[in-house]
Amino acid sequence: MILIQVTARAPGKVILFGEHAVVHGKPAIAVAVDRLAHVTLTGRTDSIIRAEISRLGVDGYLNLENETINTQGYQIEVGLLKYVLKALKAVDHRTEPGTGLDVTVDIEMPVASGLGSSAAVTVATLAAASKYHQLNLKPKAISSLAHLVELEVQGAASPIDTTLSTYGGVIYLSPDVQEIVRLPIDWDLPLVIGHTRRQGNTGELVESVRLKKESYPSVINPIFESIQEVTEEARNALLEKDENKLGELMNINHGLLDALGVNTPALSRMVYLARQKGALGSKITGAGGGGSIIAYCPEKMDEVISELQKEEQAFPVKLRHEGVTCNVIE
Numbered sequence: 001m002i003l004i005q006v007t008a009r010a011p012g013k014v015i016l017f018g019e020h021a022v023v024h025g026k027p028a029i030a031v032a033v034d035r036l037a038h039v040t041l042t043g044r045t046d047s048i049i050r051a052e053i054s055r056l057g058v059d060g061y062l063n064l065e066n067e068t069i070n071t072q073g074y075q076i077e078v079g080l081l082k083y084v085l086k087a088l089k090a091v092d093h094r095t096e097p098g099t100g101l102d103v104t105v106d107i108e109m110p111v112a113s114g115l116g117s118s119a120a121v122t123v124a125t126l127a128a129a130s131k132y133h134q135l136n137l138k139p140k141a142i143s144s145l146a147h148l149v150e151l152e153v154q155g156a157a158s159p160i161d162t163t164l165s166t167y168g169g170v171i172y173l174s175p176d177v178q179e180i181v182r183l184p185i186d187w188d189l190p191l192v193i194g195h196t197r198r199q200g201n202t203g204e205l206v207e208s209v210r211l212k213k214e215s216y217p218s219v220i221n222p223i224f225e226s227i228q229e230v231t232e233e234a235r236n237a238l239l240e241k242d243e244n245k246l247g248e249l250m251n252i253n254h255g256l257l258d259a260l261g262v263n264t265p266a267l268s269r270m271v272y273l274a275r276q277k278g279a280l281g282s283k284i285t286g287a288g289g290g291g292s293i294i295a296y297c298p299e300k301m302d303e304v305i306s307e308l309q310k311e312e313q314a315f316p317v318k319l320r321h322e323g324v325t326c327n328v329i330e
């Protein structure tokens with residue numbers, strides 16, 4: 001028996017414009033970034049599936065039949081193994097000898113930070129398993145299976161993360177046609193991510209915004225409409241590479257997210273520190289309540305990163321044009 005080894009890698013993402021409003025039928029723009037999840041599958045002669053995320057100190061045994069994970073570790077990191085399990089199961093159910101696997105996962109981004117680590121891990125696992133079992137699923141199938149896995153594990157999920165992890169690039173999620181449009185952006189869009197140690201709970205934050213809308217519809221609906229206008233303007237700014245406009249629109253979007261109540265003192269501090277150090281624009285990215293900010297500061301990356309690092313984690317990312325890729329070692 002030849003035991004092959006397959007590695008797949010898939011990018012994470014950041015939301016540039018339109019988070020929260022997108023839940024209420026408004027457009028959003030998001031980009032794949034060059035922080036990857038790597039998943040390697042190595043065949044075993046038995047039927048055991050052993051998974052390891054060494055950087056997070058997580059390892060365990062996955063049982064595809066009864067969908068249990070036998071492991072020790074912290075909940076959020078172990079949580080990632082659920083995506084691995086569901087993704088492996090979505091591709092192949094067999095549990096007889098010779099179907100065992102060693103799964104190693106490596107992630108180049110903080111977990112639960114708004115960078116879409118779960119989608120990147122899911123897409124990479126699906127792509128690796130598809131190659132390993134010689135199914136060679138097309139990107140469209142990988143993307144929709146990954147979205148189903150996210151729905152199964154999380155209960156709710158937008159297709160933004162799984163689409164970007166599959167295809168890379170920049171997407172505009174259109175409200176009218178409920179369709180994802182890939183934007184032809186041919187520059188690198190360098191960004192700084194500032195990441196607070198505190199994690200926001202996306203479900204709770206989405207619910208808190210919904211309640212605000214219910215209590216003050218005449219106040220909150222115009223905020224969503226403003227976010228929509230910001231996102232439409234930003235689409236043009238990106239296509240035209242109008243950096244000042246892009247930055248200014250990020251600042252406006254941040255103010256609107258603050259008005260929705262998803263800002264925190266730590267996020268706010270990073271947003272303003274970044275601007276003080278020369279960012280053209282900075283804002284919360286993702287659900288808020290903790291998590292991350294993005295700053296657009298092409299000429300001032302180092303200054304902004306070292307300032308943010310005094311208090312929180314900060315690192316550079318750039319647009320990743322390439323989606324999930326795979327290679328096989330026999």
Ligand code: MEV
Nearest residue numbers: 019020022157158286287
């Ligand atoms: C979370 O990353 C972004 C939200 O808009 C929720 C979603 O789109 O699923 C807050």
